Amino acid sequence: MTTPTPETPAPSDFIREIIADDIKTGKHSRIVTRFPPEPNGYLHIGHAKAICIDFGTALEFSGECHLRMDDTNPAKETMEYVESIKNDVHWLGFDWGPHFYFSADYFERMVECACELIRKGKAYVCELTSEQWKDYRGIPTLPGKESPFRNRSADESLSLFAKMRAGEFPDGTLCVRAKIDMASPNLHMRDPVIYRIMRAAHYRTGDKWCIYPTYDYAHPLEDAFEGITHSLCTLEFEVHRPLYDWVLEQLAIAKRPRQIEFARLNITYTVLSKRKLLELVRDGYVKGWDDPRMPTLAGLRRRGYTPSAIRSFCQRVGVTKFDSFTDIALLEFCIREELNQTAPRFMAVLDPVKVVIENYPEEKVDWFDAVNNPEDPAAGTHRVPFSRELYIERADFREDSPKKYYRLAPGKEVRLRYGYFITCTGFTRDEATGQITEIRCTYDPATGGGNAPDGRKVKGTIHWVSAKHAVPAEVRIYDRLFNVEHPDDVPEGVDYKTNINPDSLKIGQALLEPELAALPRGTRCQFERKGYFMVDPLDSTPAHPVFNQIVPLKDSWAKAGTPQP
RNA sequence: UGCCGGAUGGUGUAAUGGUAGCACAGCAGAUUCUGAAUCUGCUUGUCUAGGUUCGAAUCCUAGUCCGGCAACCA
Numbered sequence: 258m259t260t261p262t263p264e265t266p267a268p269s270d271f272i273r274e275i276i277a278d279d280i281k282t283g284k285h286s287r288i289v290t291r292f293p294p295e296p297n298g299y300l301h302i303g304h305a306k307a308i309c310i311d312f313g314t315a316l317e318f319s320g321e322c323h324l325r326m327d328d329t330n331p332a333k334e335t336m337e338y339v340e341s342i343k344n345d346v347h348w349l350g351f352d353w354g355p356h357f358y359f360s361a362d363y364f365e366r367m368v369e370c371a372c373e374l375i376r377k378g379k380a381y382v383c384e385l386t387s388e389q390w391k392d393y394r395g396i397p398t399l400p401g402k403e404s405p406f407r408n409r410s411a412d413e414s415l416s417l418f419a420k421m422r423a424g425e426f427p428d429g430t431l432c433v434r435a436k437i438d439m440a441s442p443n444l445h446m447r448d449p450v451i452y453r454i455m456r457a458a459h460y461r462t463g464d465k466w467c468i469y470p471t472y473d474y475a476h477p478l479e480d481a482f483e484g485i486t487h488s489l490c491t492l493e494f495e496v497h498r499p500l501y502d503w504v505l506e507q508l509a510i511a512k513r514p515r516q517i518e519f520a521r522l523n524i525t526y527t528v529l530s531k532r533k534l535l536e537l538v539r540d541g542y543v544k545g546w547d548d549p550r551m552p553t554l555a556g557l558r559r560r561g562y563t564p565s566a567i568r569s570f571c572q573r574v575g576v577t578k579f580d581s582f583t584d585i586a587l588l589e590f591c592i593r594e595e596l597n598q599t600a601p602r603f604m605a606v607l608d609p610v611k612v613v614i615e616n617y618p619e620e621k622v623d624w625f626d627a628v629n630n631p632e633d634p635a636a637g638t639h640r641v642p643f644s645r646e647l648y649i650e651r652a653d654f655r656e657d658s659p660k661k662y663y664r665l666a667p668g669k670e671v672r673l674r675y676g677y678f679i680t681c682t683g684f685t686r687d688e689a690t691g692q693i694t695e696i697r698c699t700y701d702p703a704t705g706g707g708n709a710p711d712g713r714k715v716k717g718t719i720h721w722v723s724a725k726h727a728v729p730a731e732v733r734i735y736d737r738l739f740n741v742e743h744p745d746d747v748p749e750g751v752d753y754k755t756n757i758n759p760d761s762l763k764i765g766q767a768l769l770e771p772e773l774a775a776l777p778r779g780t781r782c783q784f785e786r787k788g789y790f791m792v793d794p795l796d797s798t799p800a801h802p803v804f805n806q807i808v809p810l811k812d813s814w815a816k817a818g819t820p821q822p
Numbered sequence: 823u824g825c826c827g828g829a830u831g832g833u834g835u836a837a838u839g840g841u842a843g844c845a846c847a848g849c850a851g852a853u854u855c856u857g858a859a860u861c862u863g864c865u866u867g868u869c870u871a872g873g874u875u876c877g878a879a880u881c882c883u884a885g886u887c888c889g890g891c892a893a894c895c896a
Contacts, residue, residue: 269836295896330895387894397824397892432894442825444892453894472896496826496891518827520889525833531896573845575835577828580889584833587846597859632859663857672855707855718855786856814857 270576288320288486293327296338298531299546299553300345303522309571312351323356331459345554350564361461375414379507382417383434400440401447477501480514488514491521523582526737527552550738561791561807566592596789601629603773604720605784609648612696617645625675646724653719663716671717678704720785728774730802734763
């Protein structure tokens with residue numbers, strides 16, 4: 258198994274403590290974990306947490322982690338999902354080596370185990386319909402009653418089970434139940450179904466089977482077959498643990514894996530349920546599983562998130578049994594933290610307004626050196642052209658000039674980054690729309706490159722592009738998909754989709770400095786003073802560059818509630 | 823009114839009977855050719871009530887609140 262470089266020294270948590278203890282006491286000499294997704298959807302950031310726990314702990318303890326498709330329900334599973342899962346786990350930075358498995362490959366062994374349970378009097382074929390079963394099962398506060406088929410002979414059950422497998426009964430008629438305890442306060446122990454009849458083509462086994470094991474029965478077996486030592490899963494399986502243990506006990510399996518549960522990830526302003534994500538894709542609320550607004554790994558990847566930033570996030574989130582809600586600001590922090598160190602800087606104007614430098618010659622062009630990354634001197638510099646007509650950000654000019662405002666305004670001087678100091682001498686406005694159409698300035702020829710020989714300071718530095726060198730590009734500005742912290746938190750009868758943010762995608766035309774327009778697909782960079790962007794890996798072409806905003810830069814000026822003086 | 827689990831600042835997470843710490847967020851200031859980054863400082867917390875103890879977030883008792891569980895889903 259290969260490893261991503263650890264972001265920080267190994268964290269500790271209650272699961273790692275258990276494992277460390279198991280090694281110390283000699284219970285296990287080598288640990289084996291597994292990540293067992295059902296291939297019925299794309300992996301999302303919640304899975305990333307589980308992957309980091311499953312693969313991460315195995316790695317730290319020099320063990321191994323298996324990737325297993327938990328495909329016991331053919332109705333919802335497809336090969337497309339299998340491929341996407343493998344791709345995403347790999348992309349995140351983890352490697353399962355030769356340990357890639359399918360539950361479906363264990364079906365034969367599982368049937369043998371079921372027969373053994375029947376022979377031992379621990380399971381039986383039941384003919385109650387699921388409707389009827391509701392009465393027998395009882396409710397949490399009252400015990401259930403036993404199925405009339407519960408005490409039929411093992412031989413009879415065995416024979417019926419064989420016929421079930423042979424396809425002699427319609428879907429949903431007979432089933433195999435574990436014989437446990439109809440009075441158990443834990444509903445999962447009231448003779449749960451372990452095999453059901455379901456005629457559905459399985460993406461891996463085709464039409465070979467018409468009976469399929471249920472999760473509760475299959476999972477402990479798969480874990481045992483693979484020699485898993487620690488079976489890590491989310492909290493909702495906690496009440497299933499007695500059943501997990503029961504199955505392994507009845508079959509007298511010597512080396513029994515231990516199931517340990519941790520809290521699943523929740524993040525503000527997003528939903529992390531496969532059902533809902535599928536709905537967003539299927540009903541066109543987003544443009545696919547890899548829509549950059551989606552919390553799927555495919556979406557985050559397309560957006561420009563890095564595997565290491567996601568791993569860093571998962572580590573910062575921690576591992577506990579407390580059902581928590583993590584602030585999406587933490588995820589944004591993680592990607593900014595990394596990109597600040599690694600992303601080259603360029604200038605791009607997203608909402609352009611023209612500036613004319615009145616005292617700058619018509620045909621002249623200056624080429625200035627721009628630092629690629631102030632955090633990394635080794636990244637070098639690149640050249641940026643300056644000429645008489647420029648574009649600056651509309652928001653970097655105001656007619657009035659409130660206190661603490663140090664961008665461009667009539668009579669005020671600012672620095673054009675890496676260029677000259679300019680002073681605004683006037684502007685024209687379209688009277689019909691009220692929009693500023695052109696800003697007039699003069700420049701100080703002594704300030705080339707952005708430094709004043711007389712040592713005078715300007716408080717404001719703004720970015721710009723030379724009009725005649727500017728390259729137009731499409732920019733996609735993404736915002737959170739939901740406009741409330743807890744999109745799922747809706748009153749009875751209200752759908753979570755009413756919380757969808759209608760402005761989660763804004764497409765604009767930006768003007769880029771020439772070098773920026775030449776970056777290859779998939780390149781991450783910073784638009785100075787705006788944010789981190791990535792050249793879209795699919796849609797961008799040299800003739801039509803497309804940039805996705807990964808995350809904006811923090812903006813304390815905007816936060817100060819600025820627009821108002 | 824059943825079973826299982828959980829409760830530490832706004833959020834997430836440490837402290838395993840001995841000074842409640844870290845991160846994110848927020849707020850101030852310094853610095854800055856990115857109102858970014860960086861640096862400094864600050865605000866805010868042990869669910870409640872009893873008990874054990876020299877000493878309790880931690881142990882005990884009783885409550886309160888929150889989450890999960892009644893698919894032939896996983």
